[in-house]
Amino acid sequence: MWQSLFFLFLCIYPIPSLMKDALLFDFGAKKDFGKWSIINDGVMGGLSQSKASLDADAVLFAGEVSLKNNGGFVSLRSALGNYDLSAFKYCEIRFKSDTKRKFEILIEKDTPFYLPKFRVKFGATKEDWEILTIPLKDFEISRMGSTVQQGIDPEVLKGIQRIGFILADKQEGSFQLWIDYLKFY
Template sequence: MRLLYMNRIYLLLIFYMTLASASAQQALVFDFGVEKSFGNWAIINDGVMGGRSQSQAQLAENALLFEGDVSLRNNGGFVSIRSATASYDLSAFTTLEIRFKAETDRKFDLLLEPETAWYLPKVRTQFSAEGEVGEWRTLQVPLQDFEITRMGNAVRKGIDPAVLGAVRRIGIMLFDKQEGPFTLAVDYIKFF
């Protein structure tokens, strides 16, 4: 009887551990608002190639505040913030969700980088305030709708599922070939 009772407890323990493991795989969330998980995200601007654009990022009360000024001088023209280089397996997910507020109606890129070298292809989707400047928006994009880009130019629509299993870095970039200031607040980025 005692052995039967212990086996039931063991099976229940395995069941709950499996549920916990499955629920952990239901989403990958970068929560800059409630959780304040800024982590090792870093600024990478066009200064790496001689440009003059400036940007900074900080945790505000309920979001990551990414702001600065894009300059086209000296062949510049982009600002970005990128996660730490790691191994992000997004293959179990089908959708990206981002909650953000933009103070200008400029197009930002959300990047998935299978390789971190600047000249290698990236995977992106674009997002903007779409006339709702200064308002919080929640946008969902199927991962299959992302496009492959090379040095900012679209190469083709769609994403190879194998790429999703080996993302090295995730980032947000402003590369719209427009000079001027920008402010973007991001509450969270979620893959599910």
């Protein structure tokens, strides 16, 4: 009985693939979108808009960034969880974008906006799919958008609550970002 309930739970609330040596969010082949959600600057009065939808090969994160009303960011974030990234050395993303703007991968140990986050910037260099591998040691610690420290101690990567993507480059305009997968290994 409990096995049937667990299977039903996984069908309704898919979780990232947990392989022994990796944490994989596969938005393409496995459509592992789960409970990712949009958090935009509207939480503080801004007017930016974005949405996420499953595409044939990826999740499409798209919208319009507005600087009106002190706005200026859009984000797509995973469900709250307990992700232990301390054993991993790299983050890999397969993506494409219609813009040369710089997005960020966010790793949140704590979710309140005023507490530090781990981030690294990335952007398209061509108009086709790209695979980018980033050492976790290259992430920086930031607080409310300002860099506090370069690099992170792997011990700090235990108990991560949320992972996500953000566009907060202080530029108005539309964007599209397709993400096939995000992998930590």
